[in-house]
Amino acid sequence: MSTHRNLGLAPPSAILRHAALLITGALILIPFGWMVSLSIKPPGEIFRASFSFWPEQFYGVENYTKALTETPLPSYMLNGVIVCGIIVVLQILVCAPAAYALAKLDFPAKNLLFAMVLIALILPHEVLSLPLFILGYKFGILNTYAALIFPYVVSPFGIFLFRQFFKIIPDDVVHAARLDGLSEFAIVWRIMVPMALPAIIAFGIFSVVSHWNSLFWPLIAVRDENLMPPPLGIMAFKHEEAGNDYGPLMAASTLVVAPLIVAFLSAQKWFVEGLTGGAVK
Template structure:
């Protein structure tokens, strides 16, 4: 099959535009990996070079694992992220189904409120949420890291868009078979919206794995710190920051997210595409 010169030119132009953007986005990550294998005297040395003259990879990574309980921080992050994700799907999927497939008074108003929730950054709600956690007595616990995020306007909107693309005939057939509305959600809608579920899962896990703002407010115990907050253990007020182990720790913290995205990227892209059809 021959490709016309016009389409070939469009393809080359698209790649020519995307390649510099991709490289620009990767520069911080490449720089971080470079610093994680350098000795201290080369980190701020001149001239700057990505490839170190002397490799300190073993020293930096071993220090990253020994200076702070990095494994504990990552376990905390996994507990918090997966608890948040499970509760978000538990609440968001039925809400999205109601907005997508059920007709009731005030549906459009509720959808508008969900869209307003998308516009509000979480930092705006930090003070009332902190007071709520204080009143409930859950500060410095896993609950303080989990409960404020169990309702996700983005999750409701993403699932709604995906459910809208599922034909109404399937829902009607399920009702004729005697399935309840909740059974339709969990046995039909969510399995059929698996790409959207995977896409939302990646968004949710990445957002809360990397969150530093909220954990720094509600968590004081080192045993409960998630990875982003635990990385601050490499910072010393008297001696400054130990950048080699700090960057090594950052690489180890980011690595699970990178692997998860590489393994799930096909479903991630498919989920975003299917959710934008309606």
């Protein structure tokens, strides 16, 4: 090991780790790169047998123009912003106090409630789609923004992540706040949440990405085109009779994915800190 350090060389294990990360990253990025490539190709080149990333005839202007004009894609993206923004705010309002109670308060059945949160983490959301649909019908909120929002207000992952982060905050901080006369809710919003800002940002990214890309539940909950989020709106490019127009379809997909990439790159420092902070105690 010392020989590698003296020569300025990385040990074989580090080389293998970096190689595995590079290969995995490439496998993940290839579909996105191919999507961008298809979005700037004319129809005749999309199904050509030979492989080329850059098209012989640049067709990006036509494809992106169709993506923005043939369907109300900006309206779909605005719906996504509204729905995802409201979901994140409501999830934080619900999950932060719940996580604080599980992390810092003592009450009967505390461990049982935390076990239920862990069980909820492993349940696919699709399992609950039928009872949620019936509940939405009973409340009369189907085909509204509320139908897209209310199933996600309580997030087991958010409660778990915030609890883990709150656990590493010293109890002396909470005791000092109580001595200063702060209520438990004031402690949550004035002390715990600001100190757990990296976890809040990490959870916000997870939540936005998950619900921005959600197709299954919106496909069930809404029928009005004016309420469709981006993934459901992209399906408007699929034509059963005329066939799929893959160029504009890939252009629309690129436009939908681009804001997520920009948001993640802008907040990646807090994202990593938020995910790793709760693991260090």
